[in-house]
Amino acid sequence: MAEFNAELAEIGARIVERREELGMTASTLAIQVGITAASLSYIESGQKAAKSTTLAAIADALKVPLNSLQPKKLDKYSDIPKELEALLPKLKEKPPAEQQMLIRMFSAMIDSM
Numbered sequence: 001m002a003e004f005n006a007e008l009a010e011i012g013a014r015i016v017e018r019r020e021e022l023g024m025t026a027s028t029l030a031i032q033v034g035i036t037a038a039s040l041s042y043i044e045s046g047q048k049a050a051k052s053t054t055l056a057a058i059a060d061a062l063k064v065p066l067n068s069l070q071p072k073k074l075d076k077y078s079d080i081p082k083e084l085e086a087l088l089p090k091l092k093e094k095p096p097a098e099q100q101m102l103i104r105m106f107s108a109m110i111d112s113m
Contacts, residue, residue, distance in 0.1 A: 007071040009046030011055075014069050016044050018062045032061040 019029050030040040035054060042048040043058075050058065059066040091099055 008049055010071045011069050012044040012046040029061055033057045
């Protein structure tokens with residue numbers, strides 16, 4: 001028997017909750033996603049992890065953003081200011097050496113406050 005995984009159980013519970021909000025049966029969701037009802041049952045009960053593509057298809061069928069299915073322990077990153085998030089694409093455009101320098105500078109500024 002597989003070991004209990006709280007994160008998978010939480011993802012499954014969020015899927016079930018949203019599916020029921022929409023008045024959708026598990027069979028209907030499984031058909032829309034292109035998986036078997038048994039596979040969906042394993043995902044919803046937290047017994048198995050869904051592939052990322054399957055999870056994205058589930059979110060799509062449930063008309064929710066993918067991150068709404070994520071475990072709460074990952075929600076700590078949802079409080080990151082939008083201005084800081086907007087800097088990430090700019091940081092990724094820089095060469096690795098410049099990225100590291102900017103990260104060290106930013107870290108030093110935070111530590112000095």
